[in-house]
Amino acid sequence: MNFTFVSLFPHLLEFYFKDSILFRALEKKIINIDFYNPRDFAFNAYKKVDDYKIGGGAGLLMQIEPLFETLNFIKQKNEKSHFIFLSPSGKTFNQKDAKRLSKKEHLIFVCGRYEGIDERVFEIFANEIFSIGDFILTGGELPALMLCDAISRNIEGVLGNLKSLEEESFEFGLLEAPAFSKPFIFEKQYKKNNAPSVFLKGNHARISDLKNTLASCKTKFFHPDLFLEHERKK
Incomplete structure (x- = not known):
């Protein structure tokens, strides 16, 4: 290009x-x-x-x-x-x-x-x-x-991992689900801010379902017009 x-x-x-x-x-x-x-x-x-x-x-x-x-x-x-x-x-x-x-x-x-x-x-x-x-x-x-x-970013070879594109915002009509980095608990005094435990249990079906739910919630809150458009297309 x-x-x-x-x-x-x-x-x-x-x-x-x-x-x-x-x-x-x-x-x-x-x-x-x-x-x-x-x-x-x-x-x-x-x-x-x-x-x-x-x-x-x-x-x-x-x-x-x-x-x-x-x-x-x-x-x-x-x-x-x-x-x-x-x-x-x-x-x-x-x-x-x-x-x-x-x-x-x-x-x-x-x-x-x-x-x-x-x-x-x-x-x-x-x-x-x-x-x-x-x-x-x-x-x-x-x-x-x-x-x-x-x-x-959408040209083949530019991103190291093509899967990065699959989960990005707007790819499926929703914002990308919230993301969390390691460590799971970043400070003892912030124990109430733990990342969802589902992400640690290796059940990929449940992880996928949770990501979809979180993506919907995030879109509905931050981008309601996009959420309504997504719901209409279902």
């Missing part, structure tokens, strides 16, 4: 791939990343990439020419490029999207800045537009990293 990030501040993205799971995936060449800065495609001597909006309004907008040239260059290199824009106007990204997009060959995340991106760029290039929630950030870099991380 190839991930491309289009950003005016690529250094804000690079650090995320220096450690942990995605770093190992890069080392194994399971994923590949690269970065394009629209400033490198600006025509003016000062590499200016922002300007005032047509029709007035507060703030500056990313100019169409540098971004258009950047995305056109990427598209010409790979016709299978799938362009993803991060915008409050997009559909809310979810786990189903992460799994579906993990099958793509090349994803390009277009990160806006300032007051956003010229609408014509969306119309020409956008394959999909995603939001991560009803709030505003200073740029699209953080959402792009979040999507990349979520998608990468």
Whole structure:
């Protein structure tokens, strides 16, 4: 899988791939990343990439020419490029999207800045537009990293244990069941906070039933809309 990030501040993205799971995936060449800065495609001597909006309004907008040239260059290199824009106007990204997009060959995340991106760029290039929630950030870099991380986890070989995906939240319409680490009793003064004893008795059927019950309870409490949707599908 190839991930491309289009950003005016690529250094804000690079650090995320220096450690942990995605770093190992890069080392194994399971994923590949690269970065394009629209400033490198600006025509003016000062590499200016922002300007005032047509029709007035507060703030500056990313100019169409540098971004258009950047995305056109990427598209010409790979016709299978799938362009993803991060915008409050997009559909809310979810786990189903992460799994579906993990099958793509090349994803390009277009990160806006300032007051956003010229609408014509969306119309020409956008394959999909995603939001991560009803709030505003200073740029699209953080959402792009979040999507990349979520998608990468579903690519074969990225996680050491594929079973990790099977029990994650949203896989079966519920949040993941509460998890407990060893030791069973972590401090004598916290004896009332023991983990459920069922987990220690080796009865896998009972453990599975308990996990399902706990997952339902957790979802009903923290995410009631998801719980109701799950109940309707039964």
